[in-house]
Amino acid sequence: MNQIGINTSQNVNIDFKIASVGERFFAFVIDVLIKLAYAFAAAWILFDVLRIGSFMSGWDNWSYGAFMAIMYLPAIVYTFVLESFFEGQTPGKKLMKIRVVKIDGYQASFGDYLMRWFMRLIDVYSNFGVVGLISMVTSKYNQRLGDVVAGCAVISLKSDVNMSHTILEELKEDYIPVFPQVILLNDNDIRIIKENYQRAIKAKDTMLVKKLADKIKQTIKLDADNLTYTDLQFINIVIKDYNFYTGKIS
Known part of the structure; x- marks a missing residue:
């Protein structure tokens, strides 16, 4: 194919x-x-x-x-x-x-x-x-x-490996989500976010991290002025929150 x-x-x-x-x-x-x-x-x-x-x-x-x-x-x-x-x-x-x-x-x-x-x-x-x-x-x-x-x-959309396998995150049983707005995203959004997030960490690309965080805030219509998290922390929480709300928990 x-x-x-x-x-x-x-x-x-x-x-x-x-x-x-x-x-x-x-x-x-x-x-x-x-x-x-x-x-x-x-x-x-x-x-x-x-x-x-x-x-x-x-x-x-x-x-x-x-x-x-x-x-x-x-x-x-x-x-x-x-x-x-x-x-x-x-x-x-x-x-x-x-x-x-x-x-x-x-x-x-x-x-x-x-x-x-x-x-x-x-x-x-x-x-x-x-x-x-x-x-x-x-x-x-x-x-x-x-x-x-x-x-x-x-x-x-058929694949030998289900798309959700690429977006799973380890969550503790007592995990408390922070951003319910993540439900505005979909599996493909999270897949792209996670790939960029991992690539930015590996390359220590702070500019990519900022652009990615800004794009997420814009997409989920989040008021960024009141955030106390760093961009890296914010992206990591978004990925975990999405897994929490969609039930994609490993």
Whole structure:
């Protein structure tokens, strides 16, 4: 399986496995089944239960078309909305353990997800998906045209070694957490923080420690003026607190 090296915004290069065409196809099928289930449920409730068909008998084609577009709007924008809210994942992608990421290491933006969704008209819905399939098969990172335009790739979260193994910390039974705001972080954030933290200690890079601490404070929206910890102490506590709150205790 191909890999992609992503240089994160914290200047750490991490290798991720590229999601295979098969994984993406099955995620797509799962999402299509969910959308079809919604469409059938919505039609059944409106036309069989509420029986609104009689009220629409005198409508012209434009009015009928507008109503149907509104009724099926959740299915139409399903992929775009869910990827935007759940950091590059839909239920299908979550079940297949794959995710959309930016190649430059930054979090994909609203515009990136919108561009990927819009390009589905060419990649997926024209010519029965042949364009998207050809693009994925021929591109280095299995990217369809929408991925290329948005600067994204779809990675696999499956690994022989679970990601949480890289973020575990020894905690004493009576450990008391200090910063509940760490729940705003995720496993990948802590992995990057810990790698930078360990690298900074090894290299005695005080500048990296300060930048890392400042970035964490900004991300978890912490008032830094009242802190009495050094930057090294602060980062170490953040890693331990995250392990405490997420139950990742060795």
